[in-house]
Amino acid sequence: MNRCLILMDGNRPETDLELLEVTRRIHGESQIYTMGLELEPKDEKPSGAFDAIVNFECGSVPPYDAAGIAMGAAALHEMYGFDTILVPATFFGRMVAPRLAMRLGVGLVADVTGIEHVGMQLEMIRPAYGGKLMAGIVKKGPGPLMMSIRENAFPATSGTIKQTRRIVFPFDHQPSRMTFIGAREKPQATDIRDSEILISGGGGILENFSRLDDLKEVLHAQVSASRRLVDSGVASRKIQVGQSGKTVSPRLYIALGIDGSVQHMEGLRHVEHLIAVNTNREAPICSLADVVVVGDAVEFIDRLVKRIQLQELSGG
């Protein structure tokens, strides 16, 4: 039996399912015992994804108390002896995982996006050099396998529904030396180079550039633009993709009304999935695309937004 500990993401249940998917990729379906560590105890009935959900006896531990969480998780490991420990590569998870790895004296691979079995060895795949290169990393030495997992990298397949047991683990954490004072909304100005999903507009959508925001909202994406839109004053240079703009490496790039000049395509070499919408199916950008939609970009936005909202309404 392979015992796996997953640090649950209190804000995004899909992440838990993705991490469970990773346990299956590592160990295979049949011999896994999965335990979810829930930092903020919830009253609702567990969904049946985990074999057990653990809460600390002291109640909630704030997500920013990485030292406290790592200490509790290490105590949990001492009791259960996990084979695998997975942490979501979220802002807070990225601060917890290194501490826990140090406490356990084991190696840690960050931001894993792929799992491969090479002979008897397990290779963890992660991007390096800003996604320009991928690295296959193996664990050395004793102790549990530990990694943080990039969100959206392992789409969940349906697992077995389990009778989830709730466990209260006796752990009393010390107050953190870090104090949370408050939070405020951030004005939207994220660097497009850091975006996972980019909705990008070109000459074909010059008059309707603001409509890209509709798709941006439903896909939780960022908006970028081709040089043509920047030169015509519609978009800011900060969001320009291409040789004279920025090289981007999102997982998904949706090119709306972009023909694809050489200099624009140069900025797209590290894109993982590319969908091009263009009235001309022979436009250069279509040669790079995984999916080409022939037609008007604004109509495409309307239809796709409606389709995604439909799914959200039906609870999917």
Next chain:
Amino acid sequence: MKIVCLIKFVPDVEEFKYDYQRHVLIRENLKQILNPDDACAVACALMIKRSNPETVIEVVTMAPVSVSGHLEDLLRLNIDQAILISDIRFSGSDTFATTRVLARYLKQTTFDVILTGTHSLDGSTAQVPSQLAEVLGLPQMSNVVALDTSSFLKGKPSFDVEHDTSIMTFSVDLPAILSVSRDSAYKLPYVAYQDLNRDVSSRIRVLSHQELDLQPQETGLEGSRTEVRRSFVKNMIKKDKVILNNDREGIEAVYCYLHEHGFVP
């Protein structure tokens, strides 16, 4: 008040060229630059020193001695001293072994705060600051975009942290490790003209495994807990392309594609 700035020199990733024939990235002969997030951390330290000139700033880096020139440039910017942790035995260290080496030095020295960068351009695991914090028993926070100088000088700084869609404010009891983000407004100044050729080499101290009392099995590949087995370029050669019409069927296919790759629920 003493500030340690933990910094790293990295290959300038933007200069990577792609060899289309051999299907590899050309990584050789790349210029080394100060990691951008770390540059912001040094700039933040200099801002504090401007308010409180008694502040001592020490930069610490683990690197080959070839970075000395870069360190000298920093020392010409009102940085007091530099520690260059350099030993052929340390090459190949993963974050675990690197943390062990850095911690060995930091345990021997005193400081009020460690300022460093959140991400590095090369590995970008953001692991070392958190791992060091654990070993040194310190609080740590990533993605710091602003630090309040007056509360800092009183020993309990408040600072802003960027997280997804919000800016969070925290305060912390020093000593602590704060990892600064390049999205902060801190920018390194240029070296003043009259300082361009100032001799600062005596302010660099080089430490090897001997001074730090590190055994061979504690560092380098041997002291690492992970190993890079291979690196490869994502296959950019295209591709079984799908061509769709902009109609109901086409949109459904796009939706399925997005779902299959985890972009929509």
